Amino acid sequence: MANATTGTTTMRALLLDRPGAPSTLRVGEAPIPQPGPGELRIRVRACGLNPVDVGTASAGNSAWRWPHIPGLDAAGEVDVVGAGVRGFSPGQRVVFHGDLRREGGFAEYVVTAADVVATIPDGVDAATAAALPCAGMTAYQAIHRRLRLGAGQTVFITAGSGGVGGFAVQLAHRIGARVLTSTSAGNRGAVRNLGADEVIDYRAEDVPARIRELTGGRGVDAIVDTLGSDSATAGLLLLVHGGGLAAIAGRPDWNAVPEFTTAPSVHEIALGAAHSHGDAVARSHLAGDLAVLLSLVAEGSLDPMLSERVPLAGVPAALARLATRHGRGKTVYAEDAASGR
Structure with a gap:
């Protein structure tokens, strides 16, 4: 035709x-x-x-x-x-x-x-x-539908200058969460403009150590991980008891957390699989x-x-x-x- x-x-x-x-x-x-x-x-x-x-x-x-x-x-x-x-x-x-x-x-x-x-x-x-669609909706589902992040909570978002990370920073900021993110030094200003409260230079700083420092050793309520399985696995150790992790690019290894300890929840985001x-x-x-x-x-x-x-x-x-x-x-x-x- x-x-x-x-x-x-x-x-x-x-x-x-x-x-x-x-x-x-x-x-x-x-x-x-x-x-x-x-x-x-x-x-x-x-x-x-x-x-x-x-x-x-x-x-x-x-x-x-x-x-x-x-x-x-x-x-x-x-x-x-x-x-x-x-x-x-x-x-x-x-x-x-x-x-x-x-x-x-x-x-x-x-x-x-x-x-x-x-x-x-x-x-x-x-x-x-x-x-907007792929990156924006992935971030939206992570922040709103799966983690259900709320005002006053602290979230760590990897790669805040990227597509998913940048949208997640903005959405978390809009609901009143404290936003921690990682990026390179050259993107620090841009990510702050999106709404990040604390920006960690992953090339120059120990990211887990810096997160513990910024939270007084408490850890974070939620994580949006856009990097992969290794990063998501490391993220499990930064969550408070009952915290949640949204895995965008790969599942974490559950064995990193002993059973019945911090009791994290993991949410795999697979937008297109709908x-x-x-x-x-x-x-x-x-x-x-x-x-x-x-x-x-x-x-x-x-x-x-x-x-x-x-x-x-x-x-x-x-x-x-x-x-x-x-x-x-x-x-x-x-x-x-x-x-x-």
Whole structure:
């Protein structure tokens, strides 16, 4: 079926021919996808870049057909409304966090289930909206749905200058928690501006020792760990009795804590798994939580941390930089990026 507006059957897209590094991605042509019942086709204007894009490209997925189009966080306008979909119409500005088993948003068009889509409010452009889903909702679920952090509690957030870390710092600060975070010295000011109360230079300081010093030896009520299993395991030893840890990038080793001592709780955050392992309620959180973040951005109380817009051809190099985990804020593919298409 051709596109009703242009009459064409193919679109420009970023293609992965086989599992590989970001450098193996190429710009090419792909068939324009068609929405089925319960789905929307979206004309993509922007798509966020995330570390998961690098990991899944390298590993591949048994559900993919080749070549595959990556990109989980797409924003644009509704182009076609599938059968049975209510509440959406062509031209409506929307954004969503996609199902990694499906074709993604580094393309001119993408198809998604309608029940995970949020409407972009006035005053928020597509690139800003695309900066939010994966990192923003991961932080939101960690802070609000899983840890249920409250005012007056102390939280330690690793990598406060990164995507998830930066959103978590802001969300924790908004509810009145005391926010401790780690980053490099060059990012100290930026992280303080996001709402961090104490910033630890992980390159120059002993992070656990500094946390104990800052808390008078008590430890922290909660931890958002974005680094991996080793970091999360070390974090368990910094929690007060009954404290909680949200693991973003790997589970901790429970054996680090003797049974029936500090009794920590561990919450694994697997945002995208709502598509593959969640029910209708879990998928509704993808739309609802994103709507909350969009409203906060629209009212000026949440910084989307959009640091770079790149054209489609610039995505592979930007993903390679992202893989080093030393960047700040969010990078987004934007159709109107100044450096060209």
